[in-house]
Amino acid sequence: MKARRKQVDYFTAKRRHAYLFWGLLLFVTYAAAVLTQYDFVQGLSSIPGALVWGVTHFYPNAESLAKFPDVLRTLVETLLMSIAASTVASVFALVFALLGSQTIGVHAGIKLVSRSIATVFRNIDVTAWSMILLFSFGQNVMTGYFALFFGSFGFLTRAFLESIDETGGHSAEALRATGAGYVSVICQSVIPAALPQLISWILFMIETNIRNATLIGILTGTGVGFLFNLYYKNLDYNAASLIVFVIVISILVIEFTSNYIRKVMIG
Incomplete structure (x- = not known):
């Protein structure tokens, strides 16, 4: 009762x-x-x-389709910038994650510094990074690249820290018990154990950056975002709609590819 x-x-x-x-x-x-x-x-x-x-x-017509080569060129530029920012940021994030890990970190002070840097970078949005970097680099590709890089670095460092602490702790302790050194523990235990999750986070970051790159392009005057803004301000809605459709299709293709890679890795 x-x-x-x-x-x-x-x-x-x-x-x-x-x-x-x-x-x-x-x-x-x-x-x-x-x-x-x-x-x-x-x-x-x-x-x-x-x-x-x-x-x-808001639909593509014959006149807007003639601009497809320009749209495709700027789209490829945006995709490459997003992929480059994500992959390079993942390398730096992995280093900081290894230094800041609770299980394999080398020193308490280094752990604190690494986690603090990751927290600061993670809590500043890529749009804010774009506006900050505009004062230094102006409206060019480097501004968009570094905005995506800094945002990716903060997010991936935090994600890598959690992945390493969750999956690499037990195997690292077992390898340390055999007398293995720090580098051997990382290369033979921690990274192989956490690799599927690390790659999954990198793929997720690439997808996110491709979406963010469109907005950043409007601010920095580069890529497909700038081209969309240009067509929209000129009231060329048909060409602007073509860019929207191309971006949506690209995101769907990349998401499908990412999901397939994750499925192959897990399976």
Whole structure:
């Protein structure tokens, strides 16, 4: 009887918390709408018109398809920049992850410094990095590359730290018991054990950077993002829609490829 009463009390408390959460969410939404003078009725009523406009204006036509070679060239540039930033950042992230690992780190001070650097870089968004680097490099490819690099470095360092601590600890201890040195433990135990997860994180970062590179290109004046912004500001919506479709297809292809690689590695 007591157990059943506790179960009833548990579900009652859960229901009460759910009501409280949704009530708070509705209150915050209403307060934000009042402060910003947003009209929900007008916003909802404008959706059909927006859909009609998109169908009638935002689609590739014969004239926009003539610009496909330029779109493809800038897309390849964006893809290569994203892949390069992700892969190079993964090398530096692996070094900092090994130094900051709780299981194989060499010194407590080095662990703290490594984790602190990773935390700082991880909490600064790539868009913020782009705006910061604009003052140093201006609008060029290097600005976009370093923005993606710094953002990838912070994220991958944190992800690598967790992967190494989860998968490499037991095998590292076993190898240390045999008298193996630090480099041997890393090369023969830690990295092989964590390699599937490390590669999975790198592939995820490449996918994310390709999405981010479009927005960064608008800020830095490079790549396919800049080309989209140029067409959009010139009211060439057909060419802008071509870029959107090409980006979506590219992301889907890359995601399919990444999932296939993960499946092969796990299988």
